[in-house]
Amino acid sequence: MYREFKSLNLPAIDAEILQFWRDEQIFEKSVEQRDPNNSFVFYEGPPSANGMPGIHHVMARTVKDLFCRYNTLKGFRVERKGGWDTHGLPIELQVEKELGITKEDIGKKITVDEYNQACRATVMRYKDLWDDITRKMGYWVDLDNPYITFEDQYIETCWWLLQRLYNKKTANGDSFLYKGFTIQPFSPAAGTGLSSHELNMPGCYKEVTDTSVVAMFKVRPDEQSAFLFDHADEDVRVLAWTTTPWTLPSNVALTVGPNIEYVKVKTFSPYTAAPVSVVLAKERLSAYFDVANAELPMEPFDTAAKKPAIPFRAGEAFKGSRLLGLRFEQLLPYVTSPELEKDGFRIISGDWVTTEDGTGVVHTAPYFGADDMRACKEAGIPMIGIADEKGVIQPLVDRQGKFVNEVTDFAGRYVKAEYYNKEAQNDPDFKPTDLLITLKLKEDNKAFRIEKYKHNYPHCWRTDKPVLYYPLDSWFIRASAAKERLSELNQTINWKPESTGSGRFGQWLDNLQDWNLSRSRYWGVPLPIWRTEDSSEEVCVGSIPELATEIEKANAALGLNQQVPKDLHRPYIDDVVLVSASGKPMRRELDLIDVWFDSGSMPYAQWGLDYEKMAAGADKPFKTPFDVSYPASFIAEGVDQTRGWFYTLHAIAGMCFDSVAFQNVVSNGLVLNKDGSKMSKSRGNVVDPFKTIDAYGADATRWYMMSNANPWDNLKFDSDGIVETRNKYFGTLFNTYNFFALYANLDGWKMDESNVMPYADRSELDRWVISKLYSLVQDYREAMDDYEPTRAARALETFVDEHLSNWYVRLSRRRFWRGDMSDDKRAAYETLFECLMVTAQLSASLAPFFSDWLYRNLTAPIREKAIANGTPLRHESVHLSDLTAPDGTKIDVDLEKRMDYAQRICSLALSIRKKEKLRVRLPLQKILLPILDEAFMAEVDGVKDLILSEINVKEIEYITDSSGLLKKGAKANFKTLGAKLGKDMKAAADQIAAFTNEQINDLEKAGSVAITANGTEYAITPEDLIISTEDLPGWKVATDAGLTVALDVTLTEALLAEGTARDLVNRIQNVRKEKDFNVTDRIEVAIEPHPAIEAAVAHYADYIKAEVLANSLILTAEGPWETVELNDEVTLNVRVSMA
RNA sequence: UGCGUAGUAGUGUAAUGGUGAUCACGCGUGCCUGAUACGCACGAAAUACAGGUUCGAGUCCUGACUACGCGACCA
Structure with missing residues (x-):
């Protein structure tokens, strides 16, 4: 027996199947039954389990699960090792918050050890919640043996990779792992650098009012600058604006846009009235000069005046490129150097310069701006500052935020007012350093304008004081040196969507900066580099055994008794002292590495180092099964990982092994609220994945997310959509299965794999649905192989709803419930069974629960036999089966075309009925079908019976030319004609549209006809026309894409009687249903005589009896009665009783 | 502010440059047709804007606008 069900309950199916999977170890079997050497490699991007799983995780993991399951069905072995991301700032910050401490407290109020234990x-x-959602959503991944990034084996592999980078050298001998200076956000008040993550916390950007100044940089006259000088003594200055005057003593360059237009303006210094010529962007002229003053006589103005009118004369515009290389005098000459005198204080080029504000010239101080630093490096401008004892040039502002002594006028002063304590700031004589600097410039005739400026500026979230951009010592990976190669490797990766790979990711690679690895934190992978105190010697350790060797060496040389720490984390690793080649002690560089390096190392670190392979000198000495697990065939994560995990995977693989880490990648979009807003806890609009899955089932949720929009588009999540999916797809499939089960059980029919009726022997309708099914198999596989799950899901939806349920089953219904077992009936069962079975298989990747449930229900009655015979249905789960192979021989394009005609003809006929208010139960005599060629007639004739029964019409009359009724119209076939005619298309199309019947007939007969368009003659063939029938005068017609149907709406007595008979059948069936009779029960029917039914009963009694399984049908005046409405006017008394 | 992506019925979506623009929900109308009212049939309803290329543009180009994402937030 096939199981039958009252109603669809997806959550109950989830529970049943989950239990089955667990009991029978289906996941494990699905992996293990496949050949290890035929692998489809998947990498799990590790989630962090310190936050709750959200609905977007269900989305991302559906994508992952889908392709893993699909490839399993295709026969690949798909290992899926789970993983956990365990390090990183978010975790540290959360722990700090919960413990109520700050970074400074670590090592003081709480030991590093205790702190790290808290993180762990x-x-x-x-x-547990993650494991739970993983199971409930049907995500198959190995939860029992996950990789965990804090484990020593994992950390050790990261070290190995770092060492490989350390040993790798660029062409000019630079190591890929190096220590250097960069400009980072820095909080002097907290004494620490800040990550961009910390800077982007809410409330960090605040509106502040700073003193801004336009400074005047004096141009040195020389050959190159001569064009700016009218005479040798002219005082020519370049204007540059800044909101951070404290950076001016560190100025080494001015940056201009090479394509921006600049002008020289003769005028007078606003503060001293001395004659001066200033250079600024032409577009900014109006911001600094009042047009009205251009006419004033060029005489010095009165500096005492409140708002003096300053005369000026603007010169000719010239491109910024002419300014490049010009030298200027240092603005505040506190510190300089021979190198600077040689190469500094020049005008350089920057494409980021705008004329939105300021003067179109950017004051450039490399230590206090990342752009500045980059521009200076590119232009070869040396750093400005004070060399420390190691010869490293240190900035003119120290780590407390104070000017160093060399900046004599301001030595020891905090550069920002906010760094002074409240008392000092409240002193009436207090002047911020910025202001003092501007006053000095004013006095020295170096200021052009001083004013307050309001803007947003980042603040430290912990101290609430402004951040400085400041050079800090950090370890870097020289990714910029691998830029081209990484780009090339990226070309070989199949990105979904393509634009993310070429756009966001590609451009990121093209502009690749070195990777700042250093984090001054505690909970993470420690940098495995030990240095002597003077930094002259260092070692990079690449494994635990190597560390052990180094420790032994150090113990021997330094007389210590150290061991490899039991835990590679801080603080234990910090205690390890190693010895340098020259015998000096070396201590570990205290930095941790960026957690993103952890996750990017997972292809290797998830397995760990294999010491034997290492000893043998293997290039990739990682434990088995690394060799068959690299690179990944497929990975998938959110687009937010483009510069995160996707990048780190790619960068590490590219730089360490000159390889890609993954071949196909799907980057899924965001899951938004249904109104398109972001889901966030603070707005309280997050969707709980547990509740969603409990309510609607995992399959409906998964299917909804995949079918509604491409995974890479943002999804506006709306649970109404899940309901729709459930009703539409799963409801329809469920009903189709239930229909099948009901009648198969009644007939005692079971699938017999050894005795299947050849397709050729089955009906037109059967072969049609089989053809559709195998077309679906093809489309589905193509879509899935192309990583297009949405296309795959929609193809399935169309098949199940339109083809299988609403055409095949609807038209086949009678075959199932009429009469005894016949060949035709058997063919119907086998056909429907096959459709359901294959649908279950194709749905299995997207909807693993329902599909398995369906498959198991279909195959349970024959499982034992199938196992005994080793036939395809022997598998206990759909997930263990082999995906149905595409089979072109089962696809009959002509048949599909015929059926398409049938469907459209029916639709047209029904539409006429609708318009004429002629219900379908009322039979009509005929439809007229104009035909254009013999082939069409033959095609329609093949499906004639289906059409007639579907629209309840007695006959089809084909109308040909000879009938004289047919009126043909022609339309140009633009596709074929376009190429031929080009410009003359329009004229020709007009002529063709005006073709008469005779012209069209002539063309068809002759095979070609000439027309003249715009004076050129063209030969037109029948293929160049789309011929349609236009109208049938005097008939009720409907047309659609060249098809025309006319309906004979003449009603005769006989037709009316037959219609009434069918109405009666329907009413009696309803009574049967109300009384809950079984579909096979025989009945007796009595009807009270009524004129409206006289004729129907007289002529169609046998028909009625047969349809309703009545043994007798009598007309009698004797009750008891039930009343049924025959139509709006007539109410009948009837009696239906069990025979 | 830079870069990227996307703007198609009320909503969500589809459409190798080829001419009545797809499908679903919702809406309207009619139907409890012996699997399915969580259903069926039939309708009404859209290419955001301004230009351009082309015989022909939803599709290609340009611009402005809007939304989202990623950067930058520095002068």
């Missing part, structure tokens, strides 16, 4: 305890906080 936190990272797996929600692991």
